[in-house]
Amino acid sequence: MGLNDINAHVPQIRPHYQRRDRALFFMVSRRPILELSCEDVPLYESIDGRKTVGELEEMHPGSCDRLLRWRDASIIELIPPVIPPAYPHLVVIEPHMDDAVLSAGGRLLLLKGRWRITILSVVKWTNFTSYLSLKRNFLDVREITELRLRESALMARLLGAEHRCLDWTDAPLRFWPAERWSLATIEKFNEVPQAFMKLFPDPKEVLLLGEQLMQEVSILAPDELWIPMGLSDHVDHRTTRSACLLMLAKASSRFSGVPVAMYEDVPYSDLQGHVTQLRSALASTGTRLVRATEDITDVFEEKLRLVSLYASQFKLSFMEPILREIAEREGGGAGKLAEAYYRFQGRGSLPFESQLSRDWAGLALLQKGMRALLAKKAEWRRLTLMALPSTHLVRWGVNRWSLLFAFPNADLHFYVSDNMAWETDEGGNERLRLDFVQGRWRGWIATMWREFFHFHTPTIVLWQGAYGSGLQGKHRKFINALAKLINGLIKLVLPFRHVLIAKTLADFCGVLNEQLEEEQGHSE
Numbered sequence: 001m002g003l004n005d006i007n008a009h010v011p012q013i014r015p016h017y018q019r020r021d022r023a024l025f026f027m028v029s030r031r032p033i034l035e036l037s038c039e040d041v042p043l044y045e046s047i048d049g050r051k052t053v054g055e056l057e058e059m060h061p062g063s064c065d066r067l068l069r070w071r072d073a074s075i076i077e078l079i080p081p082v083i084p085p086a087y088p089h090l091v092v093i094e095p096h097m098d099d100a101v102l103s104a105g106g107r108l109l110l111l112k113g114r115w116r117i118t119i120l121s122v123v124k125w126t127n128f129t130s131y132l133s134l135k136r137n138f139l140d141v142r143e144i145t146e147l148r149l150r151e152s153a154l155m156a157r158l159l160g161a162e163h164r165c166l167d168w169t170d171a172p173l174r175f176w177p178a179e180r181w182s183l184a185t186i187e188k189f190n191e192v193p194q195a196f197m198k199l200f201p202d203p204k205e206v207l208l209l210g211e212q213l214m215q216e217v218s219i220l221a222p223d224e225l226w227i228p229m230g231l232s233d234h235v236d237h238r239t240t241r242s243a244c245l246l247m248l249a250k251a252s253s254r255f256s257g258v259p260v261a262m263y264e265d266v267p268y269s270d271l272q273g274h275v276t277q278l279r280s281a282l283a284s285t286g287t288r289l290v291r292a293t294e295d296i297t298d299v300f301e302e303k304l305r306l307v308s309l310y311a312s313q314f315k316l317s318f319m320e321p322i323l324r325e326i327a328e329r330e331g332g333g334a335g336k337l338a339e340a341y342y343r344f345q346g347r348g349s350l351p352f353e354s355q356l357s358r359d360w361a362g363l364a365l366l367q368k369g370m371r372a373l374l375a376k377k378a379e380w381r382r383l384t385l386m387a388l389p390s391t392h393l394v395r396w397g398v399n400r401w402s403l404l405f406a407f408p409n410a411d412l413h414f415y416v417s418d419n420m421a422w423e424t425d426e427g428g429n430e431r432l433r434l435d436f437v438q439g440r441w442r443g444w445i446a447t448m449w450r451e452f453f454h455f456h457t458p459t460i461v462l463w464q465g466a467y468g469s470g471l472q473g474k475h476r477k478f479i480n481a482l483a484k485l486i487n488g489l490i491k492l493v494l495p496f497r498h499v500l501i502a503k504t505l506a507d508f509c510g511v512l513n514e515q516l517e518e519e520q521g522h523s524e
Contacts (some may be wrong), residue, residue, distance in 0.1 A: 007054035009078040011047045011067055012157070015150035016311050017075060019044065024075065027147075027312065028131070028138050034075065040066060047076065074308060082113045082160030089116040091222035093213065095240040095265075097121045097152040097165070098310040102323070103266040104226060105303040106296025106339050108159055117161035118220055121152065122209065122240050126170035127178060129312045135186050141178045147312050155309050164220075166212055171235045172196040175394055188422065195392035195423065198233035200510030201242055201353055202395070203517075209243035214251055224259045229278055229342070230356065232268035238356070245282075245350045252347045260344040262289060267322045269340065274358035279342075281355040286348025293330050293338040300327060300337045352514045359503065362467025363511055369500045370515050373458055380410040382457045386447065389417040389440060390464035391504050396424050399509040404431060406512055415447050458498040460508055466501045 018025050022041060023032035036044055043060045056063045070076045090111060094100040100108065100119050111117060125145050131138040138144070149165065156163040175196055176185060189196055217225065230241025248255055264275065279289045296303065307323065308316040327337035354363040383403070387393055393416065403412055411431050416424060418436040437443040451459065502508040 006064065006068070006078055007052065007057070008081045009053050010049060010051065010081075011053060011056065011071075011076050011078055012049040012154060013044075013047055013076050014074065014309065014311070015147055015154065027129070028136070034073065043067075049079075053078065074311075077154060077158060077309075079157045080160075084113060084116045084160045087116060088223035089118065089221065090224045090226065091118045091120060091217060091220050092226040093120050093217075093228065093240065093244055094122070095228060095234075095236040096123050096126075096170070097148045097163075098307075098313055099228060099237075099265060100226075100263075101155060101303070101306045101310070102319075103228070103269070104263045104339055104341070105306050106299050106327070106337070107294050107341070108161070109299040109302050109306070110294070110296065112160050117159060118222070119152070119156060119159075119161055119163050120213075120216060120220070121163070121165040122213075122243075123168045123170050123236055124149070124165045125168070125173060127173060127181060128170055130314055132186055132189055135183070135190060137183055137186070139178070139181050139186075141173065144312070151309050151312060155306055158306060158309075164216070166209075166216065168209070171199065175199075192392055194233070195394050197235060198504075199235035199394050200357075200504070200506040201235055201239040202398070203353070203513065205239055206242045206246060206353070209239060210246035210250065213243055214247045217247065218251075218254065222258055224261070225255070226261050226263055226341070228265050229262045229275065231265040231274050231278075231358075233358070234268075237265055237268075238353070242350065242353060242356065245287075248344075248347055249349050256347070262342040262344070264340050266326060267319070269326055277358060277360050278356055281351045281360070282348065284348075284355075285351050286346050288345040289342035290345055291340065291342050293340050295331070295336060295338050296327065297331070297335070297337045300324075354511050354514060359467045359507070362503075363507065366500060366502055366508070366511050367515065369498065370511055373498050373500065374406070374512075374515055374519070377407055378409055380407050380458055382413065382454065383407055383410045383460070384413045384451055384454065384457050385415070385460040385505075386444075386451075386462065387414070387416045387420060387505065388444065388461065388463040389419060391417075391420075391462040393420055393423040393462075393505045395506055395509075399505045400432060402509040402513060404429075406516060415451075417444075454497075456497055458500070461499065461501045462503065462505060462508065463501070464503055466503045 016027050017033070018027070019036075022036040022038075024034040024036065025031070026033050043056065043063050043066060046056055046059055051059075053064060053067060056067070067076065067078070071078050092100045092104065092108070094103075108117060125141055126148060127139045127141045127144050129138060129144055129147075149163075152163045152165075155161075172189065227244040228237055228241050230238045248260065269275075282289060304316060304320055304323065307319055324337070327339065330338040330340045332338070354360060354367065357363055385403075393399075400412075400414075412433070414432065414434045415437050416434060417440075418438045421436055424434060435447075437447050439446075451457070500508070502511075
């Protein structure tokens with residue numbers, strides 16, 4: 001980009017920088033990134049996101065050179081004069097404010113100036129930044145949310161697009177409210193991040209989000225719609241995906257003429273087993289996904305620039321190799337880079353959430369055992385649950401009521417590893433006894449020995465390796481074999497009873513609620 005090319009561009013300071021006197025600081029860092037000269041300060045103060053480079057040059061002769069240096073240093077962006085047409089109109093739904101650019105940024109850049117583009121984020125309120133992994137006490141939800149919104153607004157301006165946002169709260173804050181976060185919570189987040197994010201979606205949240213998306217998308221009236229596949233175990237991605245599918249199923253006539261495409265959530269798009277499962281599950285209900293790729297070689301560097309705007313979340317030096325590897329794989333070699341997507345053919349109903357999970361093989365076995373358990377739900381007088389140290393009890397308050405409702409005549413005995421006490425602060429009740437197991441495996445051996453003599457007591461065991469899907473690739477066979485061995489040992493140690501094994505309480509209750517819903521549907 002030369003001096004003669006940028007006169008009509010509008011400089012805008014990246015939202016992460018704060019100026020104190022003549023020093024620039026990145027977010028809450030105490031180490032200055034750049035020291036402005038006395039001549040730089042008036043120019044820097046004049047950058048307001050409205051004045052063009054040409055106007056600033058008139059005010060501060062010689063400013064073009066400095067603006068280009070600041071752009072090269074990723075301190076400012078130079079926004080091109082893009083005027084998008086009124087139509088055709090593309091709407092892209094993303095779970096978080098960065099997912100669309102990470103997953104489909106190249107394809108969006110190819111449409112810049114040719115289509116009207118609206119990026120609709122689901123999650124607004126958040127306390128997540130890269131400082132969490134550094135265990136820094138930077139948790140102000142309002143400040144961080146405002147920063148994320150400014151990142152997305154700047155991204156949209158560079159793309160010639162509009163950014164809109166629903167009013168949803170990030171998963172870690174839905175599970176653990178903002179007022180309860182502290183340095184101790186940050187420690188827990190880094191120890192067990194899956195306890196804050198890797199959950200089975202709540203069907204009530206899927207229904208509510210589906211209704212909100214239908215209202216918003218109907219107003220936007222897109223000519224084309226892109227939605228996430230919901231790859232990985234992140235509950236926000238899964239909930240957004242399922243809410244989009246529910247919206248399309250419920251309003252099939254309203255969106256019948258709108259082409260729909262799914263994008264692979266990056267950086268989770270290497271989970272090809274999950275992609276295969278999703279395509280199979282949707283095909284079973286009448287929706288065929290047709291895979292395609294688009295060459296983004298010419299805009300890949302520009303995509304990286306857009307991705308780098310989300311500097312509150314990650315460093316580009318970390319994300320670039322991942323994006324390049326995925327793009328090279330999709331490009332098929334010879335220096336070609338591409339992004340994958342899937343076109344909808346047909347519009348079916350929404351499958352059960354368990355069928356859309358990458359753990360479907362394990363959940364299918366759980367589902368089979370669940371049917372046998374529920375066949376006698378009114379007969380059970382005692383039910384035991386053992387939460388081994390590797391699992392978590394997210395949504396304890398909601399899920400325990402699901403169990404109490406499903407087994408109305410049973411007393412529930414929960415044995416929980418003592419490292420999960422912080423997740424069960426609401427405790428038990430008159431029908432639910434909660435015991436914390438200490439001493440790690442010694443404590444669990446003693447617990448299982450006590451339970452050994454409670455024959456004909458349905459027992460639920462929660463442990464992270466339940467489905468053998470913890471690792472991919474060359475380790476998968478080993479993990480599957482190990483999971484089968486441990487599952488077999490658990491059933492051997494707990495004889496003469498129904499034994500059901502799941503990764504988490506959320507998984508178990510998710511499948512439980514699906515089976516209860518299916519029973520109710522059959523009875524109506």
